Amino acid sequence: MTAAIKVAGLVKQYRQARALDGVDLEIRQGEFFGLLGPNGAGKTTLINILAGLARPTQGSAHVMGFDVARDYAQSRRALGVVPQELVYDPFFTAREVLRVQSGYFGIRDNDDWIEHVLHNLGLTPHADKNMRALSGGMKRRVLVAQALVHKPPVIVLDEPTAGVDVDLRQTLWQFIRSLNEEGHTVVLTTHYLEEAETLCERIAMLKQGRLVALDSTRNLLARRHDHQARFRLDGEPPAALGLKRGQGICWQYGFKEYVELENLMAGLRAEGIKVLEMQLIEPDLEDVFTEIIQNA
Amino acid sequence: MTGFTTLLYKELLRFWKVAFQTILAPVVTAMLYLLIFSHVLEERVQVYPGVSYTTFLVPGLIMMSMLQNAFANSSSSLIQSKITGNIVFVLVAPLSYLEFFSAYLLAAVIRGMVVGIGVGLVTVWFTDLPLMHPFWLLAFTMLSTGILAALGIVAGMWAEKFDQLAAFQNFLIMPLTFLSGVFYSIHSLPPFWQATSHWNPVFYMIDGFRWGFFGHADVAPALSLLVVGVCFVAISGFTLLLLKRGYKLRH
Numbered sequence: 001m002t003a004a005i006k007v008a009g010l011v012k013q014y015r016q017a018r019a020l021d022g023v024d025l026e027i028r029q030g031e032f033f034g035l036l037g038p039n040g041a042g043k044t045t046l047i048n049i050l051a052g053l054a055r056p057t058q059g060s061a062h063v064m065g066f067d068v069a070r071d072y073a074q075s076r077r078a079l080g081v082v083p084q085e086l087v088y089d090p091f092f093t094a095r096e097v098l099r100v101q102s103g104y105f106g107i108r109d110n111d112d113w114i115e116h117v118l119h120n121l122g123l124t125p126h127a128d129k130n131m132r133a134l135s136g137g138m139k140r141r142v143l144v145a146q147a148l149v150h151k152p153p154v155i156v157l158d159e160p161t162a163g164v165d166v167d168l169r170q171t172l173w174q175f176i177r178s179l180n181e182e183g184h185t186v187v188l189t190t191h192y193l194e195e196a197e198t199l200c201e202r203i204a205m206l207k208q209g210r211l212v213a214l215d216s217t218r219n220l221l222a223r224r225h226d227h228q229a230r231f232r233l234d235g236e237p238p239a240a241l242g243l244k245r246g247q248g249i250c251w252q253y254g255f256k257e258y259v260e261l262e263n264l265m266a267g268l269r270a271e272g273i274k275v276l277e278m279q280l281i282e283p284d285l286e287d288v289f290t291e292i293i294q295n296a
Numbered sequence: 297m298t299g300f301t302t303l304l305y306k307e308l309l310r311f312w313k314v315a316f317q318t319i320l321a322p323v324v325t326a327m328l329y330l331l332i333f334s335h336v337l338e339e340r341v342q343v344y345p346g347v348s349y350t351t352f353l354v355p356g357l358i359m360m361s362m363l364q365n366a367f368a369n370s371s372s373s374l375i376q377s378k379i380t381g382n383i384v385f386v387l388v389a390p391l392s393y394l395e396f397f398s399a400y401l402l403a404a405v406i407r408g409m410v411v412g413i414g415v416g417l418v419t420v421w422f423t424d425l426p427l428m429h430p431f432w433l434l435a436f437t438m439l440s441t442g443i444l445a446a447l448g449i450v451a452g453m454w455a456e457k458f459d460q461l462a463a464f465q466n467f468l469i470m471p472l473t474f475l476s477g478v479f480y481s482i483h484s485l486p487p488f489w490q491a492t493s494h495w496n497p498v499f500y501m502i503d504g505f506r507w508g509f510f511g512h513a514d515v516a517p518a519l520s521l522l523v524v525g526v527c528f529v530a531i532s533g534f535t536l537l538l539l540k541r542g543y544k545l546r547h
Contacts, residue, residue, distance in 0.1 A: 103302025104389035
């Protein structure tokens with residue numbers, strides 16, 4: 001099956017900076033894919049190349065098998081991009097904006113789909129207001145709607161939830177998930193790692209224009225073997241047990257295998273120290289992200 | 297709708313929604329020019345025999361307003377879209393650079409013509425204008441506003457700030473239009489300035505346009521049409537080349 005997105009040897013050199021330094025990546029159709037990385041890692045540059053907003057210095061990029069430069073009309077029809085910046089056209093209402101955007105893609109009489117998108121993004125009551133009159137969150141919803149007017153098989157969301165309230169996040173993810181279930185490929189960049197952890201099946205991490213990790217979310221989480229346990233004790237444990245002072249009155253203990261906890265407990269019992277409270281902390285994507293980015 | 301017709305529709309709707317600023321204001325400005333200049337010069341200047349100064353002035357004013365507004369439309373639309381960032385909506389769409397060019401160009405030509413018609417209608421109260429060669433008028437209108445519309449696209453692409461666009465407008469477009477014989481016949485100028493005027497393409501636009509009304513011109517209308525036509529082809533070709541390369545639009 002044709003890849004939803006395929007980039008090979010992608011390099012983007014700006015005057016001073018190399019934004020992308022030889023990226024190879026393939027995203028399968030129907031995937032919910034996360035593209036993570038610190039600021040300036042090259043995520044937006046990669047998206048801009050896919051959307052035709054930037055041209056690669058070297059390498060190639062395909063959307064649904066269409067070369068973004070040679071077959072730009074087909075590749076752009078296959079792609080819907082929600083840009084990171086909160087941009088809007090101050091001359092028009094939300095509905096006008098969506099009709100115009102449909103027309104750019106050569107779609108006439110798109111009102112049924114526009115209504116569907118407006119409804120699912122909670123925009124119906126605001127559809128006939130001028131864009132200037134909408135709140136930041138509403139403008140963000142219109143941006144999402146604009147990216148979806150042509151029912152693109154591949155949807156790219158560049159930090160869509162930056163600075164938006166819980167309500168929009170939930171509405172947005174519910175809708176995007178339903179689109180993904182219907183077969184749309186979704187690529188997400190976000191700084192909220194718990195979002196990526198919950199939503200994405202596979203994740204790629206970029207650092208300074210290079211791909212430093214590409215794996216399923218489950219495998220990435222399993223990479224980090226360290227568990228943490230946090231204790232509240234009724235006495236001070238001897239240093240030999242390996243407990244470290246945590247925040248406040250807590251003690252922390254790092255371990256790889258659960259059997260090590262058994263040894264710790266035995267040690268505490270031997271010292272006559274009682275465990276008043278205990279909490280196990282599982283590694284999350286943030287730990288994995290930090291570790292990969294630091295070591296890359 | 298196709299991509300082209302939608303972009304054209306959007307560009308037309310954009311200036312129509314702010315018609316006070318984009319149509320009425322230039323009509324009022326032209327009317328003020330006419331009031332003041334005709335009041336001061338009506339009795340003192342006669343450029344063509346049997347044609348009053350006010351009547352002589354009207355075609356130049358109409359053309360000047362059309363040119364300035366055609367330029368303003370494409371350039372301001374582009375720079376606003378670039379600065380606010382909403383140009384991205386057009387750039388991610390499957391529009392060819394030819395469709396992009398044609399839509400911005402045609403919208404600017406239409407804005408120029410609407411303003412021109414507005415100025416023409418207002419001046420009916422001041423003077424009785426003959427109409428000798430309407431098809432030549434139309435040809436000069438289309439080609440001349442087309443040149444300025446294309447220049448507006450270039451300026452809108454090139455400028456990164458409103459300040460730069462204002463410089464383009466004030467130091468290039470304004471002098472070219474004001475020093476083109478809108479308010480005078482170049483035969484009234486000293487020989488050096490007469491010769492210099494022949495290097496200004498706007499002179500041919502105004503002169504040919506005026507010929508369409510009076511059947512009277514400073515140079516042969518066919519020469520004017522040729523100059524204007526060549527300029528249109530050249531600037532359009534240059535603009536298309538820049539758009540194809542994505543100059544300052546696609547990084």
